[in-house]
Amino acid sequence: MTAAAETSAWRFALVGTPNSGKTALFNALTGSRQKVANYPGVTVERKAGVFQTPSGHRVDLVDLPGTYSLRGRSPDEEITRDVVLGKLASETPDLLLCVADATNLRVALRLVIELKQVGRPMLLVLNMIDIARRRGIDIDLDKLSAELGVPVVTSIAVRRGGTEDLLRRMDEMAAGAAGQPVASTWKSPTVSDLRAAQREADRVIKAAVGQPSRPDTVTGRVDAVLLHPVAGLLILLLLLFIMFQAVFAWAKPLMDAIAGAFEWLGVLAHDALPEGLLQSFIQNGVLSGVGSVLVFLPQILILFLFILLLEDLGYMARAAFLMDRIMGGAGLHGRAFIPLLSSFACAIPGIMATRVIDNKRDRLTTILVAPLMTCSARIPVYTLIISAFIPDRPVLGFIGLQGLVMFGLYAAGIFSALAVSFVANRFFWRENTTPPFMLELPDYKLPRVRSVAIGLYTRAMMFLQRAGTTIFSMMVLIWFLASFPRPPEGATEPAIDFSLAATIGRWIEPVLAPVGFNWQISVALIPGMAAREVAVASLGTVYAIEGGKEAAEQIGQMLATKWSLATALALLVWYIFAPQCASTLAVIKRETGSWRWMFVTFAYMLVLAYIGAFITYNVAVALGAG
Numbered sequence: 001m002t003a004a005a006e007t008s009a010w011r012f013a014l015v016g017t018p019n020s021g022k023t024a025l026f027n028a029l030t031g032s033r034q035k036v037a038n039y040p041g042v043t044v045e046r047k048a049g050v051f052q053t054p055s056g057h058r059v060d061l062v063d064l065p066g067t068y069s070l071r072g073r074s075p076d077e078e079i080t081r082d083v084v085l086g087k088l089a090s091e092t093p094d095l096l097l098c099v100a101d102a103t104n105l106r107v108a109l110r111l112v113i114e115l116k117q118v119g120r121p122m123l124l125v126l127n128m129i130d131i132a133r134r135r136g137i138d139i140d141l142d143k144l145s146a147e148l149g150v151p152v153v154t155s156i157a158v159r160r161g162g163t164e165d166l167l168r169r170m171d172e173m174a175a176g177a178a179g180q181p182v183a184s185t186w187k188s189p190t191v192s193d194l195r196a197a198q199r200e201a202d203r204v205i206k207a208a209v210g211q212p213s214r215p216d217t218v219t220g221r222v223d224a225v226l227l228h229p230v231a232g233l234l235i236l237l238l239l240l241f242i243m244f245q246a247v248f249a250w251a252k253p254l255m256d257a258i259a260g261a262f263e264w265l266g267v268l269a270h271d272a273l274p275e276g277l278l279q280s281f282i283q284n285g286v287l288s289g290v291g292s293v294l295v296f297l298p299q300i301l302i303l304f305l306f307i308l309l310l311e312d313l314g315y316m317a318r319a320a321f322l323m324d325r326i327m328g329g330a331g332l333h334g335r336a337f338i339p340l341l342s343s344f345a346c347a348i349p350g351i352m353a354t355r356v357i358d359n360k361r362d363r364l365t366t367i368l369v370a371p372l373m374t375c376s377a378r379i380p381v382y383t384l385i386i387s388a389f390i391p392d393r394p395v396l397g398f399i400g401l402q403g404l405v406m407f408g409l410y411a412a413g414i415f416s417a418l419a420v421s422f423v424a425n426r427f428f429w430r431e432n433t434t435p436p437f438m439l440e441l442p443d444y445k446l447p448r449v450r451s452v453a454i455g456l457y458t459r460a461m462m463f464l465q466r467a468g469t470t471i472f473s474m475m476v477l478i479w480f481l482a483s484f485p486r487p488p489e490g491a492t493e494p495a496i497d498f499s500l501a502a503t504i505g506r507w508i509e510p511v512l513a514p515v516g517f518n519w520q521i522s523v524a525l526i527p528g529m530a531a532r533e534v535a536v537a538s539l540g541t542v543y544a545i546e547g548g549k550e551a552a553e554q555i556g557q558m559l560a561t562k563w564s565l566a567t568a569l570a571l572l573v574w575y576i577f578a579p580q581c582a583s584t585l586a587v588i589k590r591e592t593g594s595w596r597w598m599f600v601t602f603a604y605m606l607v608l609a610y611i612g613a614f615i616t617y618n619v620a621v622a623l624g625a626g
């Protein structure tokens with residue numbers, strides 16, 4: 001592309017109500033893979049992408065968080081407002097693509113009318129027109145366009161070719177639109193402005209939209225069961241339960257296969273390389289270390305398969321609704337549900353997702369407890385210890401004990417998040433005005449194979465990338481610490497006893513001895529700050545070096561011979577609470593804009609971890625598990 005074309009690129013922005021398909025459109029136009037899901041509040045930051053119109057013009061497209069109005073009440077809505085109003089001077093859009101859910105025009109058109117006040121060129125995109133047509137909603141496009149005074153096109157963001165009309169229309173419109181100033185008369189709408197806009201929207205709908213004679217009742221009937229205060233909660237619990245059983249049962253053969261492959265590679269490296277440092281590095285550092293983490297990919301993907309399916313189906317917003325009473329009792333805002341749920345993947349997107357919460361206090365509480373939710377980086381630690389110490393036998397004849405313990409660990413995370421927020425609200429904030437919870441329940445949609453596949457692929461790549469970068473470099477470090485300095489000639493003690501790792505581990509050990517941790521665990525916790533699963537990899541390496549000849553043995557079997565059950569249980573409990581990840585702390589600092597809350601989180605989690613592990617260890621020892 002020439003420099004001239006570069007400078008004259010058009011800037012378009014996707015705005016619209018939450019869950020109307022903006023990100024799906026963004027992905028379709030730019031070929032990106034941003035997260036799309038069937039609940040409001042998925043996108044919480046600006047995302048930029050590039051594409052070409054049919055006439056070959058370059059467009060810089062920005063995807064924005066969904067919003068019902070330009071009032072900017074929560075941090076995500078402020079982002080949208082600022083971009084639309086051109087407050088970020090270099091990013092003032094030339095054209096607003098206002099994305100409306102064609103099945104839900106009442107709220108969508110109110111926003112359109114509000115956006116018109118801004119005075120920027122605008123194209124109304126009636127997305128999800130496939131669903132609207134199926135339901136028999138009859139929209140007269142010409143009439144709608146005339147009544148609103150805004151050009152209108154339809155689109156189906158998730159279907160190949162579903163954006164053709166939109167692309168063609170962009171070319172026609174954008175040529176004249178570039179570089180127009182924002183109307184200087186814009187002022188923030190008041191509540192009565194919004195009411196007036198709603199009246200106007202209703203008038204337009206009456207004039208241009210024919211509602212179906214027989215309205216859709218499936219959603220209503222399904223929701224009567226799924227949102228039932230008792231039956232609904234039981235179903236939610238059952239779903240979670242099945243999920244954890246599956247994480248263990250289905251993943252087993254795949255995990256065994258991966259573990260077997262790494263073991264085989266280890267033997268291969270052992271035989272192919274001469275005895276010495278290189279052999280030790282490849283076998284103990286790279287293969288034992290990185291391999292011990294990669295084994296967990298199947299479990300992580302199975303967990304995400306469930307989450308992605310439920311998200312696409314439209315169930316997650318219902319789960320939020322069901323949990324609202326329980327969460328409200330603990331002082332958590334209903335809108336905290338999705339951020340906390342996202343934290344099952346990783347606390348970082350979870351903390352980002354709190355941007356949808358408008359009340360500062362509620363948002364802060366959610367940020368503080370999000371790291372207690374069991375993130376996927378804990379899965380390797382949990383699984384490793386569970387498989388090594390908890391017998392694989394059925395309970396009540398059909399429930400796997402290992403899956404049950406995993407479920408218990410997740411439940412402990414959730415319960416402690418509720419407890420911490422209860423305490424914060426009761427004793428620190430002293431505020432018990434839980435605002436009413438409003439969340440639009442999306443229509444149920446059949447999960448799309450393609451979008452679930454992309455979601456899984458994205459997850460897998462993130463995990464592999466972590467394994468290849470953070471985890472790998474930590475492994476090199478640990479291998480180095482565990483291998484140097486070399487023992488003096490003729491030493492009788494194991495070589496590792498002379499290493500830096502042992503020195504550091506023994507230095508920390510006294511602090512952690514009361515909770516049952518030996519020096520190997522103590523030293524593994526430090527690189528674990530970079531990423532939780534590194535602790536597993538570190539243990540793999542340290543014990544592999546220590547074990548010498550038995551190094552090919554799987555790390556789980558090795559632990560079973562080295563730790564007491566009490567130590568294993570204490571480490572599990574430690575991992576429920578411990579602030580074991582530096583990136584999460586950094587995001588807390590960024591999102592709260594203060595060091596203070598970062599330190600508060602670090603301190604309270606560390607205290608909980610220590611007390612929890614201490615109690616567990618000592619109770620277990622007293623019960624004879626030492």
Ligand SMILES: Nc1nc2c(ncn2[C@@H]2O[C@H](COP(=O)(O)OP(=O)(O)OP(=O)(O)O)[C@@H](O)[C@H]2O)c(=O)[nH]1
Nearest residue numbers: 019020021022023024037041042043066128156157
């Ligand atoms: N059938 C159908 N589904 C669609 C269409 N566009 C989007 N979807 C689905 O609608 C849901 C919401 O899509 P998103 O792109 O995440 O919506 P969004 O507007 O970005 O939502 P927020 O980021 O929360 O504001 C997803 O489940 C999509 O798969 C469409 O044209 N037809």
Ligand SMILES: [Mg+2]
Nearest residue numbers: 022023042043
């Ligand atoms: Mg989005």
